[in-house]
Amino acid sequence: MLANDQLSEQNQTTYVLVHGAWHGSWCWKRVRKRLRDAAHQVFTPTLTGLGERSHLNSAAVSLSTHIADVFNLLRWEDLSDVILCGHSYGGNVITGVADRIPERIRTLVYLEAFVPEDGECLFDLHAPEHAQHMCLQAQTAGDGWNVPPIPAERFNVNLRDAAWVNAQCTPQSIASFEEQIRLNRVPSQAHDATHILATGWDNSPFRDAHERAKWKKWRTRTVNCGCEVMIDLPG
Numbered sequence: 001m002l003a004n005d006q007l008s009e010q011n012q013t014t015y016v017l018v019h020g021a022w023h024g025s026w027c028w029k030r031v032r033k034r035l036r037d038a039a040h041q042v043f044t045p046t047l048t049g050l051g052e053r054s055h056l057n058s059a060a061v062s063l064s065t066h067i068a069d070v071f072n073l074l075r076w077e078d079l080s081d082v083i084l085c086g087h088s089y090g091g092n093v094i095t096g097v098a099d100r101i102p103e104r105i106r107t108l109v110y111l112e113a114f115v116p117e118d119g120e121c122l123f124d125l126h127a128p129e130h131a132q133h134m135c136l137q138a139q140t141a142g143d144g145w146n147v148p149p150i151p152a153e154r155f156n157v158n159l160r161d162a163a164w165v166n167a168q169c170t171p172q173s174i175a176s177f178e179e180q181i182r183l184n185r186v187p188s189q190a191h192d193a194t195h196i197l198a199t200g201w202d203n204s205p206f207r208d209a210h211e212r213a214k215w216k217k218w219r220t221r222t223v224n225c226g227c228e229v230m231i232d233l234p235g
Helices: 005-010 025-037 053-055 063-076 092-098 128-141 159-170 209-215
Strands: 014-018 041-043 084-089 103-113 192-198 220-222
Touching: 014 025, 014 063, 014 092, 025 053, 025 159, 063 092, 084 092, 084 128, 092 103, 103 209, 192 209, 209 220
Parallel strands: 014 041, 014 084, 084 103, 103 192, 192 220
Antiparallel strands: none
């Protein structure tokens, strides 16, 4: 018979959870606890320039920087058979990671996230007026190179957590929104994938991504909450 620790390892899944714009590892704390309590292995990297790594923020921080953050985590932690989840902007990041190191990934989960194609940047996936507003914010309030966080109230974060989310979010380099992703593979052909859409807030930019996921024949589902699914519905 197998020892208890061997049985635990057999049933253990490895999750890598990638936060969205302006966020950090902190936003996954409730999800991370639940998964670890269930004996899974969980990594929640904070992307360069954000959260507790905000002291590294600069105009040079780009989408490529953030893809490298997660790629290097998988490489140096020697992770394989990973469930790789990206929230919001994190969809761009996990797409780039899956393109670079597909053999390490079991499943991609796009949680209320963008689904970029080769040559697209985040601004291409937003309504033009939203992209223009973010650029204006960078010019008027971000020294020309960083975009201040969008208030939690716009994302319909639950009232109990809205002030906490606003206090935790940090500015992000506009270069990470402007850089076009370059892909060698088509994620829908290389990986099992799921897209989850939150329907409990107005003017979501992720509805088009959800339709793109359906076109790719990915699994799709919806949840009734605001954009911050991992905070509003961590279970």
